[in-house]
Amino acid sequence: MKLLLSLMMLSSSVLAASRPVSLDVGGGTVYGTELTPDGVSGKVPVVLLHSGSGPTDRDGNNKLLPGPNDSLKMVAEGLARQGIASVRYDKRAIASSALPVWKEENLRLDDYVGDAAAWLRKLRADGRFSRVVMAGHSEGAQIAAEACAQGGADACVLIAGAGHPLDEILRDQLKEQLPPALLGESDDILASLKQGKTVDRVPPPLMALYRPDVQPYLISTFQHDPRKAIAALKIPVLILQGTSDLQVPQDEAKALSTAAPGAKLVIVQGMNHLLKIVGDDQALQQKSYASPDLPVAPQLIDALSTFVKTP
Template sequence: MFLHLHRLIVLLIGPIVPVFSLLIAAATIPGAESTAVHITTPTGRIHGTQLVPESNQPPVVLIIAGSGPTDRDGNSAVLPKPNNSLKLLAEGLAEYGIASVRYDKRGVAESASAVREEADVTFDTLVEDAALWVQQLQSDSRFSSVTVIGHSEGSLIGIIAAHKTEADAFVSIAGPARKASEVLRDQLRPRLSDPLWQESERILTALEQGDTVAAVPPQLEVLYRPSIQPYLISWFRYIPAEEIQRLTMPVLIVQGTTDIQVPVSEAEALKLAKPDAELVMIEGMNHVLKPAPLEREQQLATYMDPSLPVVPELVESISQFIHSRVTTDESISQRDNANGSHYLVFRNAGP
């Protein structure tokens, strides 16, 4: 049911990566405590993992996964092996004294039972889930601040949730600037015959206007079947480049230069829309936060390699942003950067 919706989202932004970790293992970071956590919604629980370093009132981040049936660790049921990108990100941040919560989105992995009917789930439902997580963290006196981190599609979810909850900061990783319907058009045009393209354009235009479509060609059912249309209508309503302008907290935009799913131009457009945001371009980082060249076969190998670490500069740039812009806790020791950094930071000329 809802898995088909996630397969559509994979078409929009590309494949992401596989599953599980339903039981919480012991923390792999010395001194860090890993526990199972959840939020309760009217249709069921949304489950996640909380990783807290041994530190007095550390800052905490909420990590929101990207598109597709992507679990809390950054793994998707679409691919046969995991990459653990978000798990590795959380563990890396813990080494810098930053706590985290990452979760299985509604309808995914341990949170699968929180979806009853596909037609009842909208994009706003996922935003509401993220906002509940933020509010739960804001009410926890153990944490000094709450930063929202959104990856890929999770970037837009995070932008809106951060605004709704007045989070302390927001970080976008590989987040599109354009609305999803435009991304979908770009990806479908070269794949569809002219007659199917015309049908797709007819349906897309109606959905963008908030209208459902009863007549859907069988070849396009996986994309536009009636039960999925409420989600698409709600999703297409948002333009990330406009939503990010509403944020008043510190914002960091991170983009890898070898991301073959979300190009650098999307991050540049977000920066243009939010001039006071910091923009970090990380050389050689792909969509799953791993070091990779642009060559497709080598790219795909990283999507299924949990032993490959995330790019260190990603963890460094986020931790530097949080400790310098969000928290004034100078007791947090940061890893030596003696080897130099391979990313560029673009800041507004003002404070």
Template structure:
């Protein structure tokens, strides 16, 4: 049987000096290791809002990059906010970059740890009297994490950037639906087991990358969180952003989030893809942008984010 590939990154964001834009390295101390980030604060008088940028899935660092792709999306976003008088904090995920903690292994990570790390950063920002408000911005998988974290009363607003509207197990089933029956049948059987909280030891070789035993505990913990249920718990300003050329998350996902939180603002940006940049609908050309670190962010995205944060 031939191996197959699923295009899924869930499992594997007045002008001042460049020196100032590099920001300050900051550390979140946790019982299970330190998480490293960058705090970028514009040199302006008075209090200003600060945005916590939560990265997407896989081994993603504070700039929105991973070993397979470099797009600098989160770095560019932080710098764009900085240029508009908004502070930001972005960080390397646990086990990634400067946040490699002692004893870290894939088999030990749980979705709740990512939530705890983001909550820790919110607590960190609470201590800084420079900030007038805290806005949580979650990209991709970070959107779901952000929904949970933004339930904290200290968070004034929440932004979902290209966030899924369904739980990840539903997304996986949808993506697997187009596969041949000899692939789909064992994959669905594994999903049935994981949804029941039971791990699967014997995984077919052609499904091993997706369902390797070491990632299964994490997937089980991730399955427990439903984006529509979590966003409905937010009784504060919410902005849902979705690009029309995103080949990972669809317009229907954004629609489901909006339905779950009718008071949320829904922003559809024509021609913007999953990494927040202008890209064609053609799949191969779209994917090329994932490794173009100098390609700028979509301009409308920056304008609307600044407006939402400051209004």
């Protein structure tokens, strides 16, 4: 019985080869991991995975969270089991790509878009791959939508991506969190940044959000509308969203879908922002933010794999 079980497990999985990869961009080098399925002959499709905002690394882990969750690493492993290669990387200034040349005050969203486009061009030139797809998570979805157009991707995937510009999202979120006086100051700061103007005087309670070093990045990000980016794409698009996502509500996915009626929209029941199935279990929701043992949603892997393999 044990032998039979072992054989069944081997037959349902594909071993994968992992190797470090890197790309020279913008005066420095970004580092990542390539995962390719073993036992598959001929060319295979490849997915470029991009993480979300802030100090989120190639595996989906963020030092601001209680512990690792390995969400994007699990997505890469799930794709490998389906015979699909992947590349995931630490964006500039994060984890292994944290070089002195890239300081916070010098970062722009356009830099991340350009880096991703360069990765896509590199993958397209690699004769091992039959199809090049980019999948971005959270802020990475916005980056993917724009990089796919610049880098010549064959298809684009937006996972838990916002459907409105960041300044609009921040304004709506802060309405529920700030007292009226502080909310007024926040609105004034947002209005200035939206106009491309930095703000010298930031109230201490808002310093973490609007600190001087991050203002140039916010200014650059506020100029991007994910609805316009996805509407401009001339390639197949998949929008993936979970019903238990506390960071990005389903309405954001619907806004993206409305902007691009030809895109395929898949709603995964019970999936949260870290791509784990938690349902309405608040204890499990909290645990997922520091649980590398909790797997990503199999429905996500199925939908993503099917889309990647479909010409």
